[in-house]
Amino acid sequence: MTDAALVNRMQLPRPDTTPEAAAEILQTHYGLTGTITELGSQQDRNYRIDAGDNSYVLKICRTEYAAVELEAQNAAIRHLHTKSDAPRVPNIVPSLNGRDILVVTIREQDYLVRLLSYLPGQSLMRRKHLPAAAVSALGALSGRLARDLADFDHPGLHRSLQWDLRRAGPVAVQLLSAISDHEARDRIAKAMVAAVKRIQPLASGLRVQPVHHDVTDDNVVSHPDAHGQPIPDGVIDFGDIIQGWLVGDLAVTCASLLHHAEGDPFYIIPAIKAYQAIYPLREAELKALWPLIVARAVILAASGEQQLSIDPDNDYVRGNLEFERKIFDVATGAQPDVMEAAILRAAGLDIAPLATEGWSALLPDIASDHIAAVDLSATSPHFVDGNWLKPDMDWRLLAKAAIASGSAATRYGEFRLSHADLLSMTPPNNFALHSDICLPAGTTVTAPFAGRIQWHGQHLVLVGEAVSLHLDGVECALEEGAGVEQGAIIGAIGSEGSAVGGLRVQLCRIQGMVPPLFATAHQADGWSSICPSPAALLNQACEAPRLDSAALLTRRQAHFAKPQKHYYDAPPQIERGWHEFVFDTEGRAYLDMVNNVTMLGHAHPRLTAAIERQWSQLNTNSRFHYAAVAKFSERLADLAPDGLDSVFLVNSGSEANDLAIRLAWAHTAKKNMLCLLEAYHGWTLASDAVSTSIADNPQALTTRPDWVHPLVSPNTYRGPFRGPDSAADYVAGVTTLLETIDEKGEGLAGFIAEPVYGNAGGIALPRGYLADVYAAVRQRGGLCIADEVQVGYGRLGHHFWGFESQDVVPDIITVAKGIGNGHPLGAVITRREIAESLEKEGYFFSSAGGSPVSSVVGLTVLDIMEDEGLQENARIIGDHLKVGLIGLMDHFPLIGAVHGMGLYLGVEFVRDHETLAPATEETAAICERLLELGVIMQPTGDHLNVLKIKPPLCLSAESADFFVKALEKALNDGF
Structure with a gap:
């Protein structure tokens, strides 16, 4: 196909048909009648037909798409039916004369017509939130499909298609002409140029094979798992199948997930891990994945704008445009080097460690073994009675340790408890990508490697060949661009009027970037690859050990008898509590709404002191006489x-x-x-x-x-x-x-x-x-x-x-x-x-x-x-909480009733208010979603369809309101 023909196809509106015309086709050519509902499509017309116990999808396509292309789609479906572990796909339904593809004239225009069986299941497209299990399953589905199509071939696969990511650059140029907003057009063009620049050097290493190229949230159907979470297991359309880049297939899948991501590009990582476990990609393909995701986002945004300009009544395109803009914003807002590193790590590939051999000392006045490392993790012995919530607690503990030892440093790669956010629905930015050092004022700072000086305000950067050293707290007279030899003095630690000073040390592989000081737990792999540990400049104790909670769970399951269950399939490792909160080893704070054992709240200092005092005096059994x-x-x-x-x-x-x-x-x-x-x-x-x-x-x-x-x-x-x-x-x-x-x-x-x-x-x-x-x-x-x-x-x-x-x-x-x-x-x-x-x-x-x-x-x-008036607090806060929960009933019919009084409440979920059919799977999924939102909750009742709300009696009004908001978000966004 010539480029001109492709451009012509890109500008086609949908076939000019009606449900009445579809009904006539069905009756005449397939002998079917039934209820007809139009389904959305960008350039086709699709109709669902419910005919008794069976349902079908009638697909009407313009003849500018050759019949051989449709034959390839049918052949691929039949090919997948021969695979034992393939995803569910529709069946081809032949016409009364036995043909799979018909040419039908409607309003003096010829169209190509096919009929498929309707594949039952739930769509993912309109769900605001997809749980990690669904994201992972979509990646696995994409991997299975690519694996099973690897040995398929058909002449209709070798075609020009606007969605083929191998042609993303030229296609984008054509689509941009339809965008009247100059600022948006410029932004889209720049994004595509940057993506193509990263893809081109990798293109020769990208495998080509038959690919579905449209395994997206809009093109799959799902069924709920045991926890009520939607697990995609069927593919409903093969309109974009081509001979194309294998990795482009996964890029399409990942891009579709970004409008569910609430702005977080790392949301796609479970899909990549699942795909890689089934059909492994090579290193070059993994490096190309993120720029291909960006390219797909560009094509989606530009194509939607163009299609709406030529087919303004297409509600399907109009509805999708909001999602496509979100995808574009998330894809273009991420740092591509960080995403590449995160993808490689997710696929099990290690990033080459930073070569620090031959570096000279950063702090020649201080012996590295004299720098004390301060533990600021969730299990730190320095944190007691909630003191980590005080402002500047990190620096207080750092200064205290420095006074005792001469110098002290925080640990790189540590999830700092002091940065845990209470009552937050998102994980905290608390994974340290730097070290802070408290040391004597006047301490000399020298260059560990040769480089040149850059200034970002008061922020000093020594730019080397492979890495940049970021320093805060150094008094330095060197000017912008000044060259510095290895071992040369950069400056000294200054702290006016004080015997001690502070130095912040961070490494970054990307020149020109001022990296963040912290990352969230799920971003840590990507960012730590870009910002490697500075422990080589201090001492190894200044790098926190990485905890493996999954390995610990395996050890528990090996020896802790199986009937002793734990909450959640993938439970957070909880190691600290305070008031109505518990904290995991990643420093995430969870509102504990289920733990009626801790009546007073977690780690009450008066109770702790009383136990310690009595243990130090006596503990025996009640047959002895004591007060x-x-x-x-x-x-x-x-x-x-x-x-x-x-x-x-x-x-x-x-x-x-x-x-x-x-x-x-x-x-x-x-x-x-x-x-x-x-x-x-x-x-x-x-x-x-x-x-x-x-x-x-x-x-x-x-x-x-x-x-x-x-x-x-x-x-x-x-x-x-x-x-x-x-x-x-x-x-x-x-x-x-x-x-x-x-x-x-x-x-x-x-x-x-x-x-x-x-x-x-x-x-x-x-x-x-x-x-x-x-x-x-x-x-x-x-x-x-x-x-x-x-x-x-x-x-x-x-x-x-x-x-x-x-x-x-x-x-x-x-x-x-x-x-x-x-x-x-x-x-x-x-x-x-x-x-x-x-x-x-x-x-x-x-x-x-x-x-x-x-x-x-x-x-x-x-x-x-x-x-502390805890019974009274249970009455006041419990009544307040119950009012808030009852208020949700008008908006969410899944809530059948709110039971209880005080701080023993239950929210019962039902699928039908007349039959009271219990919403068991939904309740399980809601509990999983609440965990993601920072709330510990579990189901109860014979049908496990009731939230068992029994928090510590110290629960505050703010915490009660947070729980209601989290539940509202779960019900509103999906679970």
Whole structure:
């Protein structure tokens, strides 16, 4: 095809057809009728036909595209059907006369027509956000397709196409003529010139083969994975298939991702890794990848502008233009050398290390082994009680270390905790690409290599052949452009009126660039290749070791028994907490909205000090006589209703509930226990027996011992009887079950239940439910156990105990988790005669239950809760948070209900407000998305479709608002 013919094709509008014409074609040539919907396309007309149980896509193409090109598309589809691991592709549907391609005349114009089966699945195009799993899967899909097309050939592949990246430069020149905005045209032209300049030297090393050339978010369909995230697995169109550059195929895929990237070009890295794992690219191809992405972005932007000028009614093009402009902005806004380095590292290729052999000393007055390296990481012993949040904390610690040792430096390649951003939906810029040094004022600074001087304001740069040395804090009289020999004096450290001064040291391989001082974690590979470590100028201790969290997870899985699960498939490595936040080893701060164990918040200094003090004095078991166990038991009894005056101290909620059941057995001499469906009470033999949650144990409903009698879940939202006044209906079922037990003459030991349906998502029980059930149980001599492990102890805000919301008093209270703020501590509170019933079976003992340390922990937690008004905070902030969550319901129909009170809330997601079909996969995906946005959240309930909101009681209003905003963003942008 001549260039003139290509230019002519580039200027073609879509075929002038209508849905009515499409219906006539279908009826006449394919014998089909059905509902017709037009689909978008830039230069074709595509119609979806729903005909009974089957759906099709009718494709109408201009005859300027030769039939052999369409035949190549059909042949490629058939070729892929022969591959065992190929992506899903449509089927070719022949016409009634058996032909795959027809020539049809519409309004005196001939067109080429084909019919394909409709490939089911979700589109990715209109989603604002694509999770990393989807990005990776799209890269893998592109790799699989390229691999499976490698042995395909057809004459129709050898054609001229405006999307062929081998022709990007000339095509761009032609397209630019349609852009009237001179500033935009100039920007697009410059971007293409820069891209072509980087591609040309690599072109001879770029492999050519059959490539789809359009594996984009708009051209694939997906299905949700187990976490509800969209995984592309099918390709729906082959209109751009050509014989072209292999790497250009991946460039097209990556470019399409950039409008989902929220301005971050590194967003494409998972796609590159996945592609490389399936169909590895060579080094030259990897180096060409980023400029080809830029070239694709240029062609997209220019082509969209041109097509809209000749086909202004094309809503598909108009809608895509916004995305194409975003792609262009992200692609042209990135630093190409950094992106090249990041791509090479992602593909497993090492960047050649900087050759520092033969360099002379930067600081000849100071022996390198006298420079102390200061740890500013998430695990630094210098960071305590949140002091890393203070301004200039890095320099304070640096100066302190320098005073002690003479000189000190921060570490290159360290994720600094002091740069962690609280309440941020994006990772922090905290990966240090430099070192700061505190050293004596007047210290001489010399050139480690020969170069020339550049000044950027007060910023001094020594420009060498392979690298530039960036220095701040040097008093230097050398002028711009001055040459400096290796070992020559550059200047001295100055700090007026002080004995010490500061020097900032950074290396950069790109001349003329003033690099950033920090990078985000996912940008670290790219930027650290451009800005290598300056440790060779200081000492090796001034470079932080790279942590391998994935390797640590592998070690955990090798020896930590498999049934002990962890949150998330790829969990962050959490090593520090503070208030309602936890921090990973990359210095990312996460809002902890799920950890009801840490009632006071993480790392409370008063609790830390109390534990340290008691450990230094004594820790033993409760059979010794000491003050703390008496004081704590007394405090717990005082918090309980009158008459509940006897306390057992144990290690956990499971142990507390197990003991409560044993007390019921011992006191009544009966065995039968009532419990609720959808409940969880623990992992010991007895507490597990009364746990019926199928989310925790899929076999729960078929493996309960015969002494366990589960009651219908009084779920006021999705149970058989709904609303707060449904108690009588549920109690009727309880009465029926009790009568059955009565008939057997076996008697009843008791009833255990959470007073608020915690495990189901904080759902309130029907009004009066516990009063009626407690009365029926007690009428038969049974005991009533209130499991307050999750919902009690001030968490509800409006009540200290959950049972107070039902105006009842239990016979036994169990409590754990928050009463120790993470220390293994639980308690059972009951009446004296019930407690003493256990003595006929022997004495009770829990090794750490009620130990001096445990008792002091319990006392200190209560003191802090009172002094800091944490129950009141749970009421105020919990009410505020619930209002914010309810406010989302009007905008997002996925939210079916907001349950709970105080700081025990649940957001339940449903696909249908009538059937209440649980949105299980969506909830899992939302939790994954919230993690990306800086929030720790997990699902609960038998259907795992409820967000379990139970943060530390110190939660602030700002943190509550941040959670609502993060959830709103997840629901709005996609997950």
